[in-house]
Amino acid sequence: MRTRARRRGRRRGSFFLDMIFLFRPCFSNILLLSILLLSSYPSSVLSSETKNLSPRNQTLRPLEELNKLKAINQHFRKINKPSVKTIHSPDGDIIDCVVSHHQPAFDHPRLRGQRPLDPPERPRGHKKRRGLRPKSFQLWSMEGETCPEGTVPIRRTKEEDILRANSVSSFGKKLRHFKRDTSSNGHEHAVGYVSGEKYYGAKASINVWAPKVQSQYEFSLSQIWIISGSFGNDLNTIEAGWQVSPELYGDNYPRFFTYWTNDAYQATGCYNLLCSGFVQTNNQIAIGAAISPSSSYKGGQFDVTLLIWKDPKHGNWWLEFGSGVLVGYWPSFLFTHLREHASMVQYGGEVVNSSPFGAHTSTQMGSGHFAEQGFTKSSYFRNIQVVDWDNNLVPSPNLKVLADHPNCYDIQGGSNRAWGNYFYYGGPGKNPKCP
Numbered sequence: 001m002r003t004r005a006r007r008r009g010r011r012r013g014s015f016f017l018d019m020i021f022l023f024r025p026c027f028s029n030i031l032l033l034s035i036l037l038l039s040s041y042p043s044s045v046l047s048s049e050t051k052n053l054s055p056r057n058q059t060l061r062p063l064e065e066l067n068k069l070k071a072i073n074q075h076f077r078k079i080n081k082p083s084v085k086t087i088h089s090p091d092g093d094i095i096d097c098v099v100s101h102h103q104p105a106f107d108h109p110r111l112r113g114q115r116p117l118d119p120p121e122r123p124r125g126h127k128k129r130r131g132l133r134p135k136s137f138q139l140w141s142m143e144g145e146t147c148p149e150g151t152v153p154i155r156r157t158k159e160e161d162i163l164r165a166n167s168v169s170s171f172g173k174k175l176r177h178f179k180r181d182t183s184s185n186g187h188e189h190a191v192g193y194v195s196g197e198k199y200y201g202a203k204a205s206i207n208v209w210a211p212k213v214q215s216q217y218e219f220s221l222s223q224i225w226i227i228s229g230s231f232g233n234d235l236n237t238i239e240a241g242w243q244v245s246p247e248l249y250g251d252n253y254p255r256f257f258t259y260w261t262n263d264a265y266q267a268t269g270c271y272n273l274l275c276s277g278f279v280q281t282n283n284q285i286a287i288g289a290a291i292s293p294s295s296s297y298k299g300g301q302f303d304v305t306l307l308i309w310k311d312p313k314h315g316n317w318w319l320e321f322g323s324g325v326l327v328g329y330w331p332s333f334l335f336t337h338l339r340e341h342a343s344m345v346q347y348g349g350e351v352v353n354s355s356p357f358g359a360h361t362s363t364q365m366g367s368g369h370f371a372e373q374g375f376t377k378s379s380y381f382r383n384i385q386v387v388d389w390d391n392n393l394v395p396s397p398n399l400k401v402l403a404d405h406p407n408c409y410d411i412q413g414g415s416n417r418a419w420g421n422y423f424y425y426g427g428p429g430k431n432p433k434c435p
Helices: 002-009 016-023 029-036 062-079 159-163
Strands: 085-088 094-099 151-155 187-199 201-207 220-228 236-244 255-261 303-310 317-321 325-330 342-352 379-387 393-395 400-403 410-416 420-426
Touching (some): 187 379, 187 410, 187 420, 201 220, 201 342, 220 303, 236 303, 303 379, 342 420, 400 410, 400 420
Antiparallel strands (some): 085 094, 187 342, 187 400, 201 303, 201 379, 220 236, 236 255, 303 317, 317 325, 379 393, 379 420
16 A cells, blocks of 8 residues: 555656756765755645545545546646647547647736747757658658648647546646655656756757656656756746656657746646647647657667757747757746746656565666667767857757666767767666666
C-alpha cells in the first residue's frame, strides 16, 4: 500500500532548485551531486472535492461521483473548443481544428478579443533546415489530413485523460511540493547547461526515441529549459521537447510538448494548450500529438530542431519546431523575470523513478543506452546554441554537463565542426550498477 501511494503521488520534480548551487563556483562537483540527490516533489495533498477523482480509488459515493463528473465537464468546456473540422488519428487521438482566436489562450483576460500576432524576425544566423515537411512529423497528419487556414489543430482531451490525474485541478500541471530527504527523490537528470549570462533564446537538434516507461505514473522526456528567477517561488520557465508520459497521454508514443510557469509550478502554467497561455499560430503541428518516425538502435536517426527565442520588438517568446515551422508564442505578460531575459538554459533528459518494489525503475532515458555508445545507439543534442542580446544565434559558451545518477543515466559532451557543441546522454535505468 505504501508503494502504491508513493507511485500515485509522483509528480515531476524540479531540477532547477538544485541548479541554483551551480552559480556558486566554489562548490565542488561532489557537493553538487549530493545536493541534487536531495531534490524532489513528493506527493501532493489533494483537495477534498477532487481527491477521489482517480479510477484507482474504488470507494466513490454517488454525490462525490456527481461532483467529479461536473468538474470534468466544466474543465472540458474550458479546453475543448468548438471545431470546424475533426480528424481521427491512427494512434487514437482526436484532433480538433479550432478557429485560431478561439483557442484556450484567448480565454486569458489580456488576450480576450485579440488575434494571434504575425511572425517576428528570426535570430540572425538561423537557417531554415531543408527536410521533412511538417505533415511528416506527426501521426495525425500522415494520411494527408490538414486543418484549414485560420485554424489550429488541438488534441482533444478525453474523460479518461483527466481520470488518470489525481484531480481535475492538477490535470496537465506539475505540482510543487518539496521534501528534503533522499528517500523521496524520484526525478533523475542528465543535462547540459549554461549560466551566468543573459540569454534570449536557445536552439538544438534532438533525436527522437520511444523509451520504455515502466510505470504509468512515470515519464521520460528530452527538452530545452529556458529559466529565470531566484529558484524559489518566483521561478519562471519555458520548456519544449518530446516526452513519453502514459499518465498524461494514455500511451507510450513520443509526443511533442510545451510547458510554462511563472511561480515554480505552484498555480500558473500547464502542458501544451491545457490552459490559457501559449498562443498557437500554426495549422500543421498539434502540440501533444505523437511524433513519427522515431530513431532506432543501430538504425536510422530522426531528429527535430527546436528554437525558442525572445522577439526583440514585442518581448514574446516564440517557438519553432522541425524544419522552419513556427508553432506559436508565449506572451511576455505571462512572466515576471522572463519578461527581460533568461539567466540559465538547460538541455537534456529527465525521468521519474518511482522505485517500484523498492528497486530502481527500468524506465529508459533517451535511447535507453549510455552516452559512451555514441551515434545510432545513444540519444543526443547537437548544434547547441543560445540567442544573445542582439538577436544573434551563437554557440553555447562554456557548456557544462551533469548527470545526477550517472550509474543509471549519464552524459558526455563534445564539440566538432559538423555538430558544433553537442552531447550524448541517457541510459537504461535499472542495471547491475544501478540496482
